[in-house]
Amino acid sequence: MLQLPEIYAENIHRWLPELLYYSLTTLKIGFFSFVLAVLFGVFFALCRTSRNRFLRGFAIGYIEIARGLPIVVVLYIVYFVPPQLFPGINWQWFSDFTAAVLGLGLHGGAILAEVFRSGIEALHKGQREAAISLGMTPAKAMTYIILPQAARIVLPPTGNYAIGLLKDTSLCTLIGVNEIMNGAKSIASSDYQPMAVFVLVAVIYFAMSYPLSLAVRYMERRLRVSG
Amino acid sequence: MSTVGSEANGRQPLLKIENLHKRFGELEVLRGVDLEVRRGEKVSIIGPSGSGKTTLLRCINYLEKPSGGHIYIDGTLIGEKKSGENYVHLSDRELARERQEIGFVFQRFNLFPHLTALGNVTIAPQRVLGLSREVAEKRGREMLQKVGLSHKVDEYPERLSGGQQQRVAIARVLAMQPKLMLFDEATSALDPELIGEVLRVMRQLADEGSTMVIVTHEIQFASEVSDRVIFMDQGRIVEQGPPKEVLFKPREPRTREFLKHIQAR
Numbered sequence: 001m002l003q004l005p006e007i008y009a010e011n012i013h014r015w016l017p018e019l020l021y022y023s024l025t026t027l028k029i030g031f032f033s034f035v036l037a038v039l040f041g042v043f044f045a046l047c048r049t050s051r052n053r054f055l056r057g058f059a060i061g062y063i064e065i066a067r068g069l070p071i072v073v074v075l076y077i078v079y080f081v082p083p084q085l086f087p088g089i090n091w092q093w094f095s096d097f098t099a100a101v102l103g104l105g106l107h108g109g110a111i112l113a114e115v116f117r118s119g120i121e122a123l124h125k126g127q128r129e130a131a132i133s134l135g136m137t138p139a140k141a142m143t144y145i146i147l148p149q150a151a152r153i154v155l156p157p158t159g160n161y162a163i164g165l166l167k168d169t170s171l172c173t174l175i176g177v178n179e180i181m182n183g184a185k186s187i188a189s190s191d192y193q194p195m196a197v198f199v200l201v202a203v204i205y206f207a208m209s210y211p212l213s214l215a216v217r218y219m220e221r222r223l224r225v226s227g
Numbered sequence: 228m229s230t231v232g233s234e235a236n237g238r239q240p241l242l243k244i245e246n247l248h249k250r251f252g253e254l255e256v257l258r259g260v261d262l263e264v265r266r267g268e269k270v271s272i273i274g275p276s277g278s279g280k281t282t283l284l285r286c287i288n289y290l291e292k293p294s295g296g297h298i299y300i301d302g303t304l305i306g307e308k309k310s311g312e313n314y315v316h317l318s319d320r321e322l323a324r325e326r327q328e329i330g331f332v333f334q335r336f337n338l339f340p341h342l343t344a345l346g347n348v349t350i351a352p353q354r355v356l357g358l359s360r361e362v363a364e365k366r367g368r369e370m371l372q373k374v375g376l377s378h379k380v381d382e383y384p385e386r387l388s389g390g391q392q393q394r395v396a397i398a399r400v401l402a403m404q405p406k407l408m409l410f411d412e413a414t415s416a417l418d419p420e421l422i423g424e425v426l427r428v429m430r431q432l433a434d435e436g437s438t439m440v441i442v443t444h445e446i447q448f449a450s451e452v453s454d455r456v457i458f459m460d461q462g463r464i465v466e467q468g469p470p471k472e473v474l475f476k477p478r479e480p481r482t483r484e485f486l487k488h489i490q491a492r
Binding site: 131132 | 290338
């Protein structure tokens, strides 16, 4: 522990640029899978709250299955199963990065679908009734009245999910994505300095997630004031 | 709001309800209601809670789907259409078109909290009628002025008193220029000192000739504004007639009992 400053003084000029380069991949996975999770989340939340029984059942099935599986299992399935299922197709384009984004997006979609659903259902049914009594179709009521209000309600929990997601990208190392954890492992084993390297990784993760935390806290404070 | 119909429409009732039934599971809330309302007529519905008066109102614009019976506005079936001998439910889009003609004022206002007073009043004219922003805002300002709120145009609902919120809700309905306005206990959620301002606006609409069906507990108001008062109990119309008769010389013992009860409060 005491030698840490000396180890860093000696090595940080090599480690830091490399780790920051890998952390870009972490951020990319986090960003794209978040976008995907929001899209899936909105879609399945709408299905889940639909009057159509088939859509509701479909959404419930997806949500329960995706939520009930560990992320690692989802990642493995997404990465390894399709190429084995359809060996005739050219899978060159299907990189570990793509699989990571898709896997995290699918898993996150289920979590966000439930977050969004609770936001939609938190609104008093009077809001929907007022909208349709003015002649809006259910779709217009959803677009102009329900979703804009639900968005405010779900902003903080969605932010919290984003923080969790950023950290969960570290699991993508298990399907071989060269994100920060994978980079750190190879540096740690080649330089025989696991403690110093992983402490540095912790600092980098924190530097990425803390601004998100502050943003979420800021949103929570603002939304509380304006209702 | 135009209330003068063409000659052909003059004889037809604006609202016609035929043998309306509504049940929620085992509970039969409406047990065969027939009602006709003429153009420009003001009808108040009174009755004990659970008598079905709010459900009746909600059925008129299909916020509740009736279990039986039919509703016509201007001769047009509401919520369903005839296909040969059968009645089939309308699609969401067709139903939405019919609802444009029927204004509904809720007990709890149900203003849209994410929109300003003007935003509340202009959203449906823009998104439903397809008016431009300028035209919708011009109309919206006129309607807010009409309910005495020109100085609150840019306020959000949470910054308005209950009475002001309800007046915005009335302006929101007026901006759609409905043929018929339904008021569901519009003053019941208000503090006593705020009731007057809302009743004043409703009285003004009545004087201008709007067709109104008003569910209310304000007996005094009903007696002054209505052309006809209806007393409902247990899902049926028990008695109806001019306010002077129904409210002051009721024929039915149940009406007498109810009025005595209300006045004792």
